[in-house]
Amino acid sequence: MNRKLKLWELERVSEEDFRAQQKFPLIVLLDDIRSLNNIGSFFRTADAFNVEKIYLCGITANPPHRDIQKTALGATETVAWEYRKSITELVTELKEQGVVVCTIEQAEKTVHLQHAGDLSGERFALVFGNEVDGVNQAVIDMTDHVIEIPQFGTKHSLNVSVCAGVVLWEFGKKYFGA
Numbered sequence: 730m731n732r733k734l735k736l737w738e739l740e741r742v743s744e745e746d747f748r749a750q751q752k753f754p755l756i757v758l759l760d761d762i763r764s765l766n767n768i769g770s771f772f773r774t775a776d777a778f779n780v781e782k783i784y785l786c787g788i789t790a791n792p793p794h795r796d797i798q799k800t801a802l803g804a805t806e807t808v809a810w811e812y813r814k815s816i817t818e819l820v821t822e823l824k825e826q827g828v829v830v831c832t833i834e835q836a837e838k839t840v841h842l843q844h845a846g847d848l849s850g851e852r853f854a855l856v857f858g859n860e861v862d863g864v865n866q867a868v869i870d871m872t873d874h875v876i877e878i879p880q881f882g883t884k885h886s887l888n889v890s891v892c893a894g895v896v897l898w899e900f901g902k903k904y905f906g907a
Contacts, residue, residue, distance in 0.1 A: 744803075744806065744807050747779075747807050748807060748809075750779070752779055752781040752782075753778065753779050753780060753901060753904040754781060754851055754853065754904075755780045755897065755900055756780065756782050756783075756784065756854040757780055757783045757784070757854075757893070758783075758784045758786060758816060758819065758830075758854055758855065758856045759785050759786060759857055760786055760787060760856055760857065760858045760864050760865055760868060761788045761858065761859040761862070761865070762785075762788075762789045762857070762889065763788060763789075763859060763860055764860060765790055765796035765797050766797075766800045766890075767800075767889055767890040768785070768789060768790055768800075769798065769799060769800030769801035769802075769804075769805075770801075770890035771783060771890055771893055772797070772804035772805050773804045774890065774897055775804065775808045775897070776804035776807050779901075780808065780897070781809070782808070783810040783811075784816075785810060785811070785813070786813050786814070786815070786819060787814065787815075789812075791812050792805035792810070816856070816865070816868055817865075817867055817868060820868060820871045821871070823854050824873075826852075827851075827852065828850075828852045829848065829850030829854070830853075830854045830856065830871070830872040830874075831845070831848070831853060831854065831874045831875070831876050832858075832868060832872040832874070833855060833857050833864070833875075833876050833878075833892060833893075833896055834856075834863050834864045834869060834875050835885070835886070836877070838875065839875045839877035840874050840877070841876075841879050842877065842878045842899050845896075845899055846899070846900075846903050848874060850873075855876075855893075855896060855900070856868055856872060857889050857892065857893055857896075858889070860888075860889055863886075876896065878892060878895055878896065
């Protein structure tokens with residue numbers, strides 16, 4: 730028998746310890762994400778993968794908001810975040826700090842996600858785009874790499890918050906030692 734663990738048996742860190750612990754050098758940039766539920770999902774996923782920070786850019790809504798909280802389940806209180814109106818100014822700033830900026834998008838020249846572990850750099854920023862239009866072309870033009878998740882079905886894309894889980898896991902493996 731393989732008994733499911735109770736929540737109290739998971740031995741999760743406290744919110745205070747989580748805020749204080751060293752973060753993985755991953756930064757998430759949300760480029761005009763319109764769904765409040767997707768934003769909340771990003772926070773929850775960022776908490777799970779111990780990311781350094783989330784930047785909410787453009788039309789992306791900010792906490793607190795009931796629909797963000799519904800999917801974030803409190804992660805807006807544990808994950809560091811900041812709003813920036815201009816994502817292009819933010820990308821410039823991060824690159825000046827030596828952060829490797831990667832857009833998650835389908836483009837003419839991409840690195841497939843399974844090869845993202847081969848990218849050199851100590852800190853990475855991952856840009857996720859609008860649910861309909863994707864990442865703004867001006868942002869793509871500024872980034873160091875465009876990363877694509879290979880897909881084998883009939884649809885052309887994944888939900889952006891699902892995409893985040895897949896990408897953060899692949900990047901996280903580099904830091905988990907998996």
